[in-house]
Amino acid sequence: IAAEDENNTEASTSTDPISITALKGPTAMGMVKLMTDTESASAPDYTFNIAASVDEVTPAVVQGSTDIAAVPANLASVLYNKTNGDMQVLAINTLGVLYIVENGDSIHSVTDLKGKTIYASGKGATPEYALNYILSSNGINPQTDVTIEWKSEHTECLAALTSTENGIALLPQPFVTVAQSKVPNLKVALDLTEEWNKLNSDSALLTGVIIAKKSFVESHTDAVNEFLAQYKASVSYVNENVDDAAALVGKYGIVEEAVAKNAIPACNITYIDGNDMKQKLSGYLNTLFEQNPAAVGGTLPADDFYYQP
Numbered sequence: 001i002a003a004e005d006e007n008n009t010e011a012s013t014s015t016d017p018i019s020i021t022a023l024k025g026p027t028a029m030g031m032v033k034l035m036t037d038t039e040s041a042s043a044p045d046y047t048f049n050i051a052a053s054v055d056e057v058t059p060a061v062v063q064g065s066t067d068i069a070a071v072p073a074n075l076a077s078v079l080y081n082k083t084n085g086d087m088q089v090l091a092i093n094t095l096g097v098l099y100i101v102e103n104g105d106s107i108h109s110v111t112d113l114k115g116k117t118i119y120a121s122g123k124g125a126t127p128e129y130a131l132n133y134i135l136s137s138n139g140i141n142p143q144t145d146v147t148i149e150w151k152s153e154h155t156e157c158l159a160a161l162t163s164t165e166n167g168i169a170l171l172p173q174p175f176v177t178v179a180q181s182k183v184p185n186l187k188v189a190l191d192l193t194e195e196w197n198k199l200n201s202d203s204a205l206l207t208g209v210i211i212a213k214k215s216f217v218e219s220h221t222d223a224v225n226e227f228l229a230q231y232k233a234s235v236s237y238v239n240e241n242v243d244d245a246a247a248l249v250g251k252y253g254i255v256e257e258a259v260a261k262n263a264i265p266a267c268n269i270t271y272i273d274g275n276d277m278k279q280k281l282s283g284y285l286n287t288l289f290e291q292n293p294a295a296v297g298g299t300l301p302a303d304d305f306y307y308q309p
Contacts, residue, residue: 081297096193203283
């Protein structure tokens with residue numbers, strides 16, 4: 001997909017396709033119906049880029065070489081602060097995708113984690129903040145009551161699981177599904193989204209959101225609203241037509257079709273906008289802020305961060 005010149009920080013003109021960037025994984029899965037519809041259009045309204053890492057997405061959004069992006073929820077707040085408020089979140093597209101898995105059968109509640117060793121990756125990001133919040137809210141001190149061995153990659157967690165009797169790990173989807181194909185007896189013990197909801201009805205454990213520069217939204221409001229309507233329909237299609245959606249996920253190289261088929265129902269792909277989005281996301285960011293202000297960029301975003309269509 002052709003990107004705009006890196007030095008061109010102007011938004012697309014009204015006749016240019018809107019450029020959209022998403023990360024490999026659940027944040028891109030909900031887009032696949034819209035992607036395939038766009039591919040068959042004679043005059044496409046959108047161009048898509050699937051990025052391998054957040055490091056590719058951040059400069060593209062800030063510099064304006066992509067118009068709309070799917071990013072981790074806390075990164076949206078970081079970018080709002082970095083751009084002096086010139087960033088808006090349009091919708092939530094992925095709820096929590098974190099799970100406690102075990103190569104055994106000893107974990108049936110959060111309290112069962114006390115005294116255990118947990119293999120995890122994502123230190124300094126949502127996995128650490130979410131795990132610490134859920135542990136501490138259930139009376140477990142993350143520093144003293146459990147041993148969390150932080151790995152640099154999910155594959156390292158999998159290696160530790162396979163070599164440890166009754167091993168326990170914190171993994172995201174779709175990697176849980178990949179891990180289950182490698183470790184036949186691997187069991188999903190806890191869904192961190194469910195555990196979060198038990199503790200806090202005013203927020204939600206979030207993975208991904210859709211963002212755009214405020215200046216772009218203001219100059220392309222109708223086009224942004226039309227995109228959101230089509231994106232919402234794409235999310236519904238993916239959740240309601242798992243087999244067909246999995247084939248598209250495989251086609252676009254997000255994850256393999258077989259993995260996607262098993263993972264989609266557990267990826268919490270969603271579409272939430274407006275006041276409901278603001279309530280859930282602001283509560284989530286506040287929880288992160290209380291643990292570590294740097295996780296949200298130092299300060300919580302103001303009301304203009306939340307797009308109201």
